[in-house]
Amino acid sequence: MPEQVITIIGGGLAGAEAAWQAAQRGARVRLFEMRPRRQTPAHQTGLLAELVCSNSLKSNSLTTSSGLLKEEMRRLDSLMIHCASQSAVPAGDALAVDRERFGALVTEALEAHPGVDIRREEAAAIPGEGIAVIATGPLTSESLAVSIQAFTGQKMLYFYDAVAPVVDAETIDRGQVYEASRYDKGEPAYLNCPMSEEEYRRFWEALVAAEKAPLNDFEEMHIFEACMPVEEIAARGPDTLAFGPLRPVGLIDPRTGRRPFAVVQLRQENLEGSLYGLVGFQTRLKWGEQRRVFAMIPGLENAEFVRYGVMHRNTFIDSPSVLLPTLQTRARPTLFFAGQLIGVEGYMESAAAGLLAGLGAARLLEGKDPLAMPEDTMMGALFSHVSSKPFHNFQPMNSNFALLTNEGLASRKRQDRKAEKAERAMEALERWKQGSVD
Ligand SMILES: Cc1cc2nc3c(=O)[nH]c(=O)nc-3n(C[C@H](O)[C@H](O)[C@H](O)COP(=O)(O)OP(=O)(O)OC[C@H]3O[C@@H](n4cnc5c(N)ncnc54)[C@H](O)[C@@H]3O)c2cc1C
Numbered sequence: 001m002p003e004q005v006i007t008i009i010g011g012g013l014a015g016a017e018a019a020w021q022a023a024q025r026g027a028r029v030r031l032f033e034m035r036p037r038r039q040t041p042a043h044q045t046g047l048l049a050e051l052v053c054s055n056s057l058k059s060n061s062l063t064t065s066s067g068l069l070k071e072e073m074r075r076l077d078s079l080m081i082h083c084a085s086q087s088a089v090p091a092g093d094a095l096a097v098d099r100e101r102f103g104a105l106v107t108e109a110l111e112a113h114p115g116v117d118i119r120r121e122e123a124a125a126i127p128g129e130g131i132a133v134i135a136t137g138p139l140t141s142e143s144l145a146v147s148i149q150a151f152t153g154q155k156m157l158y159f160y161d162a163v164a165p166v167v168d169a170e171t172i173d174r175g176q177v178y179e180a181s182r183y184d185k186g187e188p189a190y191l192n193c194p195m196s197e198e199e200y201r202r203f204w205e206a207l208v209a210a211e212k213a214p215l216n217d218f219e220e221m222h223i224f225e226a227c228m229p230v231e232e233i234a235a236r237g238p239d240t241l242a243f244g245p246l247r248p249v250g251l252i253d254p255r256t257g258r259r260p261f262a263v264v265q266l267r268q269e270n271l272e273g274s275l276y277g278l279v280g281f282q283t284r285l286k287w288g289e290q291r292r293v294f295a296m297i298p299g300l301e302n303a304e305f306v307r308y309g310v311m312h313r314n315t316f317i318d319s320p321s322v323l324l325p326t327l328q329t330r331a332r333p334t335l336f337f338a339g340q341l342i343g344v345e346g347y348m349e350s351a352a353a354g355l356l357a358g359l360g361a362a363r364l365l366e367g368k369d370p371l372a373m374p375e376d377t378m379m380g381a382l383f384s385h386v387s388s389k390p391f392h393n394f395q396p397m398n399s400n401f402a403l404l405t406n407e408g409l410a411s412r413k414r415q416d417r418k419a420e421k422a423e424r425a426m427e428a429l430e431r432w433k434q435g436s437v438d
Pocket residue numbers: 009010011012013014015032033034035039040042043049050051052053054055121122123124135136137138139140141144161162163310311312313314338339340341345346347348350351
């Protein structure tokens with residue numbers, strides 16, 4: 001009898017989590033990751049679960065959708081959550097990590113696992129047989145993308161994502177910036193670059209006039225609202241930035257006792273505090289233009305950019321017509337998709353999909369049916385949303401409370417309803433965990 005193995009393609013957030021979950025349940029896993037031999041346009045290392053842009057995994061609070069999602073994953077023994085807490089850096093009430101350390105911890109855990117065999121190879125096609133999870137993410141290699149397209153029988157869907165620049169902390173003029181978290185929540189985790197109205201207006205004018213990198217590999221441009229480039233936000237009007245990523249609310253400058261007209265926030269990127277990212281500054285300006293325009297931000301006049309912002313293609317399938325809520329494909333129940341490829345957006349959403357696919361694949365190997373998650377949980381609601389609701393124009397989705405029903409809730413206030421939904425999710429998850437043991 002041939003060896004029973006689960007094949008997982010892609011060692012990103014989703015694939016690494018899927019491998020961990022399946023192997024923890026005793027399955028033998030073969031994990032294909034093409035890096036470092038072959039890089040994507042956004043990854044820079046050979047580490048598994050590399051975070052390609054922001055180092056933030058968002059809020060930890062249970063009354064935020066991302067906090068609830070992380071708590072569910074934590075209760076399901078998520079490797080990503082475990083490694084994130086081991087590599088956390090100060091970020092107010094959010095969970096942010098030292099990117100290198102996070103990836104190194106995930107890589108070490110999977111390399112050391114006796115059930116996981118990591119192959120540093122590109123998988124050119126969907127495996128013809130056996131149990132498999134495809135988790136190759138938004139930058140799936142070309143030949144595999146063609147194979148996926150042939151399997152799903154439809155055009156893949158695309159949009160653009162943008163990366164924010166990172167600067168060397170030593171090159172920030174500390175005399176001009178101040179430490180604070182918005183509304184003084186948590187420890188002061190951000191460096192804030194205050195702008196007067198005059199400075200803001202000059203900056204806005206330079207930003208909207210700056211030259212952008214050409215888009216060469218794409219027919220049609222779809223920009224996902226949650227990752228809008230800063231120059232596109234600016235182009236919508238002279239004040240959009242001041243009400244968006246540069247909003248100064250809750251950021252009183254302790255040196256003046258006043259709120260600046262606008263504030264650019266810098267977030268710590270690594271444990272040492274040697275790197276800072278420009279929050280909300282995803283961009284596709286040409287690199288020389290980034291240096292010129294972003295040097296107009298007070299405190300960044302002489303900043304050294306260790307990483308410039310870039311824009312990249314994103315790829316996802318039309319999940320409503322392809323997937324079940326278990327993340328198995330309708331056409332072939334031994335084949336799962338996970339991660340950003342299924343049309344979820346975000347690091348943790350992607351990892352959560354890997355978690356469910358890994359669990360389902362392990363159950364299948366044991367001769368059991370994979371289980372969908374209850375729709376009262378954030379994970380269940382998200383996967384139900386991407387897999388089974390009818391769409392005219394399917395677009396990627398983040399975790400959010402609107403996916404969880406208001407039915408049966410006692411509270412009237414929105415904030416209280418969130419707390420109720422979170423409580424209900426925890427109960428549903430615990431019941432599901434009991435049921436999924438057998
Ligand atoms: C430029 C950019 C910026 C982003 N910024 C953010 C952000 O700030 N915050 C956020 O939450 N999300 C962000 N995202 C989304 C982020 O990529 C996803 O949320 C997350 O990384 C997706 O996880 P994944 O496991 O699906 O894919 P990935 O993490 O990309 O992992 C897929 C893996 O598959 C590998 N692979 C691809 N093809 C093959 C093949 N044929 N054979 C073997 N291996 C293969 C790749 O090398 C990669 O390691 C960004 C995405 C992009 C592209």
